[in-house]
Amino acid sequence: MKILIIRFSSFGDVLMTSPVLKKIKKVYPDSEIDFLVYDSFSEAVTDNPNLNNIYIFPKKKSKDFDYINKLISELKEKKYDYVIDLHSKLLSGYIGKKLKTNYIKYQKRKWWKTILVKLRLIRYKADLPIVKQYFRPLKKLNIFYENEKTEFFFNLSIEDNLNKKYxxxxxxxxxxxxxxxxxxxxxxxxxxxxxxxxxxxxxxxxxxxxxxxxxxxxxxxxxxxxxxxxxxxxxxxxxxxxxxxxxxxxxxxxxxxxxxxxxxxxxxxxxxxxxxxxxxxxxxxxxxxxxxxxxxxxxxxxxxxxxxxxxxxxxxxxxxxxxxxxxxxx
Known part of the structure; x- marks a missing residue:
């Protein structure tokens, strides 16, 4: 099974996809998982052992449709079985649906709640923690949240070099x-x-x-x-x-x-x-x-x-x- 995960930003939101990646690999150990992320937040997922490939999207190209459509053509060649959109914005939706495969996206907060909070008419209270929200649409793949933790990975050479300095x-x-x-x-x-x-x-x-x-x-x-x-x-x-x-x-x-x-x-x-x-x-x-x-x-x-x-x-x-x-x- 080939899976593309899309989460462009921000750093914490990208990093909080790590429990999802780990659980997919646990349920489908032979799966290939790729990730699409903005360049400025890519360090949140690089070195993650559960990923096969990371597509780093230059944020400055987010409105460049020539670039976007060229990327879509490249991604189509991978023949993904599923696209899991954990960003649920216009760009991620456009790319995900253009790949013409099984498209799954997570449900963000209600649109009316966002408007009322921005107008200062109500206080913002999350319906559910973000990690648990990420897991909700994955029930279609028999993947459920079971207290998986966020994990941040880095190369051991970075640790060794830092240890010499500090x-x-x-x-x-x-x-x-x-x-x-x-x-x-x-x-x-x-x-x-x-x-x-x-x-x-x-x-x-x-x-x-x-x-x-x-x-x-x-x-x-x-x-x-x-x-x-x-x-x-x-x-x-x-x-x-x-x-x-x-x-x-x-x-x-x-x-x-x-x-x-x-x-x-x-x-x-x-x-x-x-x-x-x-x-x-x-x-x-x-x-x-x-x-x-x-x-x-x-x-x-x-x-x-x-x-x-x-x-x-x-x-x-x-x-x-x-x-x-x-x-x-x-």
Whole structure:
């Protein structure tokens, strides 16, 4: 059986397809699974052992129909038995249906709910975690969700090279202060870093994009690597960390994917979109107006940003300390 999976973006959504890939391979061990993804998010699935081929789609070509139709002709030659559309947008639907084979797509949230949330008439609450949503249409293939976990893969050479630079065997933690939207960014990462170095006396690595450089000030035991690591390198660093503290962002999903204890801070978005196990600790100020957004915004629609501003660094530190003490028995 030949299967094409389509999920173009974003990083976390692409990474959360990994449970689906693993389960397909378990149910159909002889299947060939290919993946179509935007170039900017391809690191979420490269090195995944359950994939045969990855088609990397340049995002800048997403409206270039000459390119799109040429790609469709190339994909038709593979003679897929199934196309599984886990993006459910116009482009993924156009490509999937043009391949003239069994087309399966996952059901996104109701269209009217999206409109009402964007108009600020209702708060956004997920109907189901994204991973479970991905599995719903796969019942046609007798594939069902059974607590499969998100997994992030990288080449061992990346881990070896990183170990030579940063000594992954020593004890350290990771802070990831960035996010795709301003309202998803907690505002006290710098203050938390000061508390963590003072109270725990551990080395801290700060990871994220180049736009996040300087959010946490470098100092004794604080090393800012924002803009200096690839997603894969960030994954290798996260894998060996004692724990991480993130926003609702790519590093959150990577940290979960390498099975590192993760403290994740939520403000305007709904944590119900994701699955939480024992290793994932949700931190929120639980404001009445939250969640208010599907994916975050450039600014707080109510102008006060209480969901992030009222969650103080001392409160986050106490949650971290409590969970660490539970593990050590102190």
């Amino acid at each position: 000594n992954l065997n020593e004890e350290y933690l990771i802070l990831a202060p960035g996010a795709s939207k301003n309202t998803k960014k907690w505002v006290y990462f710098n203050e938390l870093a000061a508390l963590l170095t003072e109270k725990l006396n551990m080395k801290i690595y700060v990871i994220g994009g180049k736009e996040d450089f300087g959010v946490v000030k470098e100092g004794k035991n604080i090393i800012d690597l924002c803009g200096k690591l690839s997603f894969k390198e960030s994954g290798a660093l996260l894998k060996h960390a004692k724990f991480s503290v993130t926003n609702d962002s790519g590093p959150f999903h990577i940290s979960v994917g390498v099975d590192t204890k993760t403290f994740v801070i939520f403000g305007p978005t709904d944590s119900g979109m994701f699955l939480f196990g024992e290793n994932e600790i949700l931190i929120s100020s639980n404001q009445k107006c939250s969640p208010c957004s599907l994916h975050g915004d450039d600014e707080c629609p109510k102008k006060h940003f209480n969901c992030m501003k009222l969650l103080l660094p001392e409160q986050v530190f106490e949650v971290i300390k409590e969970k660490i003490n539970e593990n050590t028995g102190n």
